[in-house]
Amino acid sequence: MRERIEPAPHEFTANYIFDSNGLLPFFAADSVVKAADGSQTATFLHRGGKWRVTLSFRPSNIIHPGSRLPGGTEWRLQKMREFKMKVSRHEDEDSVGQQKFYAHLTPRWQGMQAEKSNGTRTEISIPEGILEAINIRIQGSNIHFHEYQSLLRDAMIAVGIRGEYFEDPHEHSNVQDxxxxxxxxxxxxxxxxxxxxxxxxxxxxxxxxxxxxxxxxxxxxxxxxxxxxxxxxxxxxxxxxxxxxxxxxxxxxxxxxxxxxxxxxxxxxxxxxxxxxxxxxxxxxxxxxxxxxxxxxxxxxxxxxxxxxxxxxxxxxxxxxxxxxxxxxxxxxxxxxxxxxxxxxxxLDLTTIRSSQECVVVRHLRGGLSPVQWESLQTLVTDGGEVAPQNIAEEHGRHVESVRRALRGIDDLVEREYGKVSVRSSYIAELVHEAVEDADEAVRRAAEAGAKALSAAERGLGETMSVFVAWAARHGVEIDDALNRREARMTLRFGKPGLEAQRAIREGFRIWKDAGMPPERYRSAQVRFGDGSVGEAWRYLDTG
Incomplete structure (x- = not known):
């Protein structure tokens, strides 16, 4: 297997729900913090590294449940608290961007409520099937995703809470970032x-x-x-x-x-x-x-x-x-x-996606849009918000059914769903907007690219080769001799040298190969630029 550069983990946020032991972990955290006069600190080893943990409490806006929870568990705590934990690499304690995470531990039971800042109460949504549990929201950085749960368990053990409480996350646990x-x-x-x-x-x-x-x-x-x-x-x-x-x-x-x-x-x-x-x-x-x-x-x-x-x-x-x-x-x-x-x-086949979207616009513009289709596209690319067929009809004095029929005829340009319609992609919108702003010029350019693609298709070169020809037209590449195998050497002509030309040469090579054309013919092509400079195609393909 070929080796690849290995990315590193950065931010991570997740909600870990543990219900196997009900609220026992919550009560244990309360006991530990009280025994330590409000804050418990410890160090521990994890996979050979030294870590530091601090467990403390914070006031909670959860409404006190009384002496007993709906599920029957006795509640003996007078004050409502939540618990916070900081875990960090010991040697990183004073560094910026260190390996660390914060954990926020809160109780969960069916029917629990919280009080908002304005004094109103709201019920906290608890997934069905969970009677009593704890939720631990973890927010960390620079730690491998798979390490958070085991680090949490080791940190809890270090402050005197049983590690088995944190072995089996509930299926409703979820990653947030x-x-x-x-x-x-x-x-x-x-x-x-x-x-x-x-x-x-x-x-x-x-x-x-x-x-x-x-x-x-x-x-x-x-x-x-x-x-x-x-x-x-x-x-x-x-x-x-x-x-x-x-x-x-x-x-x-x-x-x-x-x-x-x-x-x-x-x-x-x-x-x-x-x-x-x-x-x-x-x-x-x-x-x-x-x-x-x-x-x-x-x-x-x-x-x-x-x-x-x-x-x-x-x-x-x-x-x-x-x-x-x-x-x-x-x-x-x-x-x-x-x-x-x-x-x-x-x-990333973005070149083919781009070429395909261009061909869609070319086909409709060359074939001619009905007045209602043209009006609809004008509204879609200039409105800037959600548009319904009824809005288009009212704007142009058309019957709404006429608009719907027109839109059905350009399904590859627009998406219709839930009574709303939009242009299928931002790129298509840009192409159509150019046509709206300067129809004659846009149609001329589209017709030229489309004609070359159609010519390639008529010569039996296949759909993929047509995409190559459309690519060439878009980049201003002259390739008539590229399609004539009798020529000893083909020539690719670009406007000016630079990174964009190099990128285009690579894109063209990929499409050329996809069309089943001989790679060596493309690699041996001469590349000519508008400033008179000349190069060899293979040099641009093998650079970087």
């Missing part, structure tokens, strides 16, 4: 957050114009107003759009490129001078649940790592460095080393 990351040298990370890089491309290609959640952030100024390209760039995708790029994934995720707040003041020798590229789980972006079992945590790490490696590879970064650490910068928790069991990256 998790991130895996690598640190990349600032001189190599530009393609990750660049205009044509994977973060921007996923935001434009894999999310609908309005339906669901779309968030793309591109901030190049730090918190002090200093310009730092790539300071905070993110894209967040829900489960549906994640599956378009990763068919076997389902967890909603955020992909991000970001610097530390103090990065601009750091020397190049400091890891903080260089950005992180990370992928995090976004629980608020779906209705599903991810548990805390070994299987669930394995799945979480696999999806995060595979997404991260795929993004790095798509940006042209070496994910299997064999000499040194390649473009990666180690820090206190990211070692910059490779490992054989890291998830295999997925080829």
């Amino acid at each position: 998790a991130e895996r990351y690598v640190r990349v040298h600032k001189d190599a990370s530009g393609p990750v957050h660049g205009r044509s890089g994977p973060i921007a491309s996923m935001g434009h290609l894999l999310e609908t114009d309005r339906r669901g959640y779309r968030k793309t952030v591109q901030n190049d100024d730090d918190d002090y107003g200093r310009n730092l390209p790539g300071y905070y760039h993110t894209v967040t995708l829900g489960p549906r759009r994640v599956r378009e790029a990763f068919p076997d994934h389902s967890l909603p995720k955020e992909v991000k490129h970001y610097y530390a707040r103090e990065a601009a003041n750091q020397p190049d020798s400091s890891p903080l001078a260089h950005p992180k590229v990370g992928v995090s789980y976004q629980v608020s972006r779906w209705d599903g649940k991810l548990g805390v079992s070994e299987t669930d945590l394995d799945r979480l790490q696999h999806e995060l790592d595979q997404t991260l490696l795929s993004v790095l590879a798509d940006a042209g970064l070496d994910i299997s460095p064999t000499q040194g650490r390649g473009p990666y910068v180690p820090d206190a928790y990211f070692e910059g080393e490779t490992a054989p069991d890291v998830s295999e990256p997925v080829v």
Whole structure:
């Protein structure tokens, strides 16, 4: 198995519910804290490392249940308390960004209530099947996801609470946040957050114009107003759009490129001078649940790592460095080393998605849109909010059934659900918006690309070859001789040299191979640029 760069864990938040022993762990924590006059501190060993734990209490807004709980358990505590625990690596006690977590322990029983700040009471939702239990909310950083439960157990033992209370989390336990990351040298990370890089491309290609959640952030100024390209760039995708790029994934995720707040003041020798590229789980972006079992945590790490490696590879970064650490910068928790069991990256087929979406627009514009279809698209790309067919009909003085029929005829451009309609992707919306703003120019460009693709299809070159021809038209690449096998050598002509041209050459090579064309013919092609410079295709394919 080929070794890959191994990401490191960063943030992690989860709710661990334990009901096997009812409220005994809660009562035990109360006894320990009272015996220690409000706070118990201890040190312990975990997998060869020394850790420090502090258990204390805080006031609670939970309504006192009286002398007995609904389930029959006797309640002898006069004051309502909750318990907080801090666990950290002993040697990291005074360091920044240390390996640590905080645990908040609260009781759970059916019918329990809490008092809000305004004095009103509300019932706390407890999953059915749980009579009495404890909930421990863990928030930590720089610790492997699988270690939190065993660390919690060892910390509890260290302060005098039985470890078996924390052996078997309830199935309703759930992960709320998790991130895996690598640190990349600032001189190599530009393609990750660049205009044509994977973060921007996923935001434009894999999310609908309005339906669901779309968030793309591109901030190049730090918190002090200093310009730092790539300071905070993110894209967040829900489960549906994640599956378009990763068919076997389902967890909603955020992909991000970001610097530390103090990065601009750091020397190049400091890891903080260089950005992180990370992928995090976004629980608020779906209705599903991810548990805390070994299987669930394995799945979480696999999806995060595979997404991260795929993004790095798509940006042209070496994910299997064999000499040194390649473009990666180690820090206190990211070692910059490779490992054989890291998830295999997925080829982000964003080029094909982009070409397919372009072809959809081309086909409709060349074939001609009905007046009602054109009006509907005008509204969708300029409205900026949720749109119903009735809204479109009223805006243009049409019958609503005419609008619905028109929309059914452009199903590959729009999505219709629950009485609302939206453009199928932000990228399609941009293409259509160009047509709305300057119809003649947009149709001319679309017709040119479409004509070349249709010509390729008519010559029996197949659908994938048509995608290659559409790619060439989009990049202004002249490839007539590429399709003529009698030519001794084919030529690829680009406007200007640079990273975008190099990226386009690599994309074209992948589509060329997918079409079943001989790789050696493409690799041996001559590359000519508008400034008169000439190169060999293989040099651009084998760089980086």
